Amino acid sequence: MRWEELTSDDFPQAVAASQGVCLLPLSVVERHAHHLPMATDTYIARDLCRRAAEIEPALIFPDFIFTQILEAQHCAGTIALDPDLILSLLDNVCREIARNGLRKIVLVNAHGGNHGLIGLFLQKQLASPRDYVVYVTYPPVIAADDPAEVGDWSAGDHAGAQETAAVMAIRPDLVHFDRVRADGEGDARGRLKALTDLGTTTGIWWYADHPTHYAGDASPATAEKGERWLAARGKALARAIRAIKADDETLRLQQAFFAAAQH
Numbered sequence: 001m002r003w004e005e006l007t008s009d010d011f012p013q014a015v016a017a018s019q020g021v022c023l024l025p026l027s028v029v030e031r032h033a034h035h036l037p038m039a040t041d042t043y044i045a046r047d048l049c050r051r052a053a054e055i056e057p058a059l060i061f062p063d064f065i066f067t068q069i070l071e072a073q074h075c076a077g078t079i080a081l082d083p084d085l086i087l088s089l090l091d092n093v094c095r096e097i098a099r100n101g102l103r104k105i106v107l108v109n110a111h112g113g114n115h116g117l118i119g120l121f122l123q124k125q126l127a128s129p130r131d132y133v134v135y136v137t138y139p140p141v142i143a144a145d146d147p148a149e150v151g152d153w154s155a156g157d158h159a160g161a162q163e164t165a166a167v168m169a170i171r172p173d174l175v176h177f178d179r180v181r182a183d184g185e186g187d188a189r190g191r192l193k194a195l196t197d198l199g200t201t202t203g204i205w206w207y208a209d210h211p212t213h214y215a216g217d218a219s220p221a222t223a224e225k226g227e228r229w230l231a232a233r234g235k236a237l238a239r240a241i242r243a244i245k246a247d248d249e250t251l252r253l254q255q256a257f258f259a260a261a262q263h
Contacts, residue, residue: 001054003062015101018059019245022047023100024093025060026109027116028067030234031075033159033214034179034185038077039065040163043170045110051234059102064093068117071206075213080110083117090215098132103251107136108237112158113206121158129258133250139240145232160186160216165226172223180186184213 001014003022025045032040050058065079066089073077081089094105109118118136125134135154157163168175173263188209209215 001098002062002063003202005058007015008177012101014059018102019057019104020102021058021104021106022025022097023053023058023060023108023241024064024097025049026064026067026107026111026114028069028072028111028113029065029077029079029215030069030072030111031078032163033212033218034181035176035218036159036164036167036177037171037174039043040159040167041110043164043174044110044163047166047170047230048110048233048237049108051230052237052241055235055238056245058241060107061093061097065091067111069111069113069116071113074207074211086117089123091124094132094134095130097219098130104247105132105133105134106241106244109136109138126255130178131251133247133254135250137234137237137240139236141232141236145235146228150192158210158215159225161221161225162216162229164218164221165223165227168221168223168228169226169230177218177221180218181214182219182257185212186210186218188215190206214260214261234239 001018006014025042025048027039027041027045029038029042030039037043046060046063049058052058053060066081066086068083069080070083070087075079085159097105101138107118107121109115123132123138162173162175164180168177189211191203191208192197192205196205
């Protein structure tokens with residue numbers, strides 16, 4: 001159930017059918033190498049939410065594309081907002097979701113650059129009392145979902161085989177596979193290796209390794225692989241939604257925490 005497709009009259013029934021669970025797909029508008037659309041993360045987040053909600057009913061909020069992507073400001077078409085504005089906007093959106101009766105808000109993130117933002121946003125939930133819970137889930141794919149696919153993808157993929165395959169399955173018309181390079185452009189440059197080898201990093205680390213916003217190798221991607229991966233991820237997300245529906249302890253602990261914090 002997509003929020004924006006419902007009539008206002010039908011909305012209360014959708015809230016009831018979802019048991020108060022709302023999926024909030026997080027993505028950005030950024031470069032994805034030479035061959036993928038800038039909305040790659042958006043298409044993937046949207047598709048994962050759709051697949052999961054078809055298995056375990058949940059209401060899906062419209063695409064939230066205004067997240068952290070300052071590291072891509074040098075690439076044409078990037079939409080990079082101020083960090084304070086992003087946090088404030090996301091907090092406001094969550095409050096509006098809750099005001100509409102959905103007290104369990106699940107952030108479904110499809111952009112690797114959001115991990116720091118999401119960690120801070122979760123801690124922000126403890127800044128003041130609230131009558132809803134924000135969940136973040138990265139549910140593991142298990143063998144029962146697709147035995148052949150488990151462990152088949154490498155970490156650090158950006159416009160590589162994983163994302164390329166996914167978009168080939170979702171929107172093949174937007175994939176320019178003839179532009180995929182075979183010259184090692186997706187390999188890390190290692191320009192700050194002297195620091196990273198010693199566990200030291202800076203805000204410019206991604207640009208240092210991947211200035212053209214390509215990480216990995218897209219050449220093995222196929223639509224069939226993308227379909228299998230998306231289906232498996234959708235099943236994993238559905239399991240997490242099921243557990244979230246059954247969870248009453250988090251809100252109880254949250255309320256106990258705020259009561260204790262007042263003393």
